[in-house]
Amino acid sequence: GAGVSQTPSNKVTEKGKYVELRCDPISGHTALYWYRQSLGQGPEFLIYFQGTGAADDSGLPNDRFFAVRPEGSVSTLKIQRTERGDSAVYLCASSRGSGNDNEQFFGPGTRLTVL
Amino acid sequence: SQKIEQNSEALNIQEGKTATLTCNYTNYSPAYLQWYRQDPGRGPVFLLLIRENEKEKRKERLKVTFDTTLKQSLFHITASQPADSATYLCALGRGGGSQGNLIFGKGTKLSVKP
Numbered sequence: 272g273a274g275v276s277q278t279p280s281n282k283v284t285e286k287g288k289y290v291e292l293r294c295d296p297i298s299g300h301t302a303l304y305w306y307r308q309s310l311g312q313g314p315e316f317l318i319y320f321q322g323t324g325a326a327d328d329s330g331l332p333n334d335r336f337f338a339v340r341p342e343g344s345v346s347t348l349k350i351q352r353t354e355r356g357d358s359a360v361y362l363c364a365s366s367r368g369s370g371n372d373n374e375q376f377f378g379p380g381t382r383l384t385v386l
Numbered sequence: 387s388q389k390i391e392q393n394s395e396a397l398n399i400q401e402g403k404t405a406t407l408t409c410n411y412t413n414y415s416p417a418y419l420q421w422y423r424q425d426p427g428r429g430p431v432f433l434l435l436i437r438e439n440e441k442e443k444r445k446e447r448l449k450v451t452f453d454t455t456l457k458q459s460l461f462h463i464t465a466s467q468p469a470d471s472a473t474y475l476c477a478l479g480r481g482g483g484s485q486g487n488l489i490f491g492k493g494t495k496l497s498v499k500p
Contacts, residue, residue, distance in 0.1 A: 306490075312492055314490045327487055374435065379429050380429055
């Protein structure tokens with residue numbers, strides 16, 4: 272079966288623009304996670320969905336960041352008024368259950384560059 | 387504040403030797419700990435999970451220990467191979483109401499030389 276997929280793989284935008292990053296989780300996985308990874312750092316938690324609802328959005332850095340998962344499958348991470356500091360690899364992961372000791376399956380990431 | 391440290395940014399060893407990677411944490415009481423492997427340009431891949439009430443976990447050539455008194459986990463790769471070269475990440479999870487919130491270390495880049 273297919274793994275977690277993310278589109279686009281690369282996104283270059285200008286400061287101040289709006290971007291959307293998409294994640295297709297593994298079919299049947301109820302939990303979906305977004306992380307951000309800067310060069311030389313580990314992934315940094317942003318938000319976690321259980322089904323359609325955001326169960327934990329404590330990692331979102333500010334109100335320019337927003338994520339949705341309207342049908343409990345595909346998720347979109349939206350960033351408004353992008354800043355150069357938003358440049359990073361945005362990783363999406365999914366897992367089978369709601370327990371947080373479930374193995375997380377990661378996608379390849381979207382590399383966002385804000386010029 | 388909560389802090390996770392992986393012993394070194396890079397570790398170079400000879401093929402056939404045992405690689406030992408360290409993950410230390412402070413100001414934190416994790417319910418479990420996970421180890422992931424990450425290759426350049428790819429997302430992390432799950433390797434092992436160990437719970438707070440477990441001392442040791444093994445999977446093929448991999449072994450993980452978890453010492454909640456020392457606040458430390460050790461990750462061992464025995465009979466290392468050049469194909470084991472990658473960045474290894476430890477991640478802590480609280481459990482309970484913080485479901486899904488994994489806190490990752492920076493990772494240790496392992497290079498296994500033939």
